[in-house]
Amino acid sequence: MIYLQLFLAFLQIGAFSFGGGYAAMPLIREQVILHYGWLSEADFANLVTISEMTPGPIAINGATFVGNQVAGILGALAATAGCVLPSCVFVSLLALLYKKYHEMPLLKGVLGTLRPAVVSMILAAGLGILIPTIFTTGTVSFVAGNVQWRFVLYFIGCLVLLRKWKLNPILVMVISGVCELGMQCVLRFAG
């Protein structure tokens, strides 16, 4: 049953994303693309882009978007409910423990160890978006025609705008989007 699947998939995403919004990204990818095939890689990349441009956590945005795409508004409700349930349970539990013991060196130790794992998984999810954007076949190889140099240029340009000019990420994404729109218009009318 699709509603139950959505609920359970996002329950896992909610329960295992430690360390804020981006930590949910690799989990959404795992469940939604690799396990259930609800979204394509390109749809997922668009979802992440849309999430960056709208308020709200990626996990909730993802639950609503995927739920709606797969099974309409009820699907979105099921996925969102699954996504927040672990939060409700964990936070209440931790609040109770915290009140009793007031310090949690064990938990802090575990979270400190989890952090590098989360970083590497976000990196993997980021590469999962970057590589199909740059390489036509979706795999890294420098055969003629496989590398879309235009996108390499956008990517480097965006990095410069972000790191050197400290531009707002939303603005940077819009700039690269508009560049590509302009390029495709030119290509269309020139060809």
Place this chain on the structure above:
Amino acid sequence: MGEKKTAVLKKLFFSTLYLSAFTFGGGYVIVTLLKRKFVDELHWIEEDEMLDYVAIAQSSPGPIAVNGAIVVGYQLAGLKGVLVSVLGAILPPFVILTVVSFFYSAFKDNFAIQALLSGMRAGVSAVILSIVWDMFLGVLKGKDWVLLLIMAITFVLNYFVHINVIWLILGTALFGVVRALVRQRGGKG
């Protein structure tokens, strides 16, 4: 008494709704804004207490914005408070993404939208890798080679061996528990 409680719940709902609707930039920003609202403006929560709540919100799995709303709601009005603040926090993204999803299905094959989205993909990759770089530097600063090793191993297992991220998180957490216990014991001895 009853009226006052309803007033608290109402305020809680609209506060979390407002914060969730207008906060770009993720959980850490929203936690700061929660503090400003409930500590500095409404004086419903003490500053020290709020620091503990932030720690709890960040230590729990799930979106930090939702976790922050839950812990504040619980403290102010118990389980009813949790329900109300969670609803407030998830309603804006739920409505916005439902609308977006509708338009996405209708327009994703449109020439202009497709060009725009594919160009933005280069931008979003840059945004994410830039954030990863900052996080990487944060881990590097700790000068803990075990953590760097974990980073390398989990990356290889995830990206090249395609092991489910849930197993990787569970495995790393288990290792973290053992490590923390060993350290605790070492500290005592």
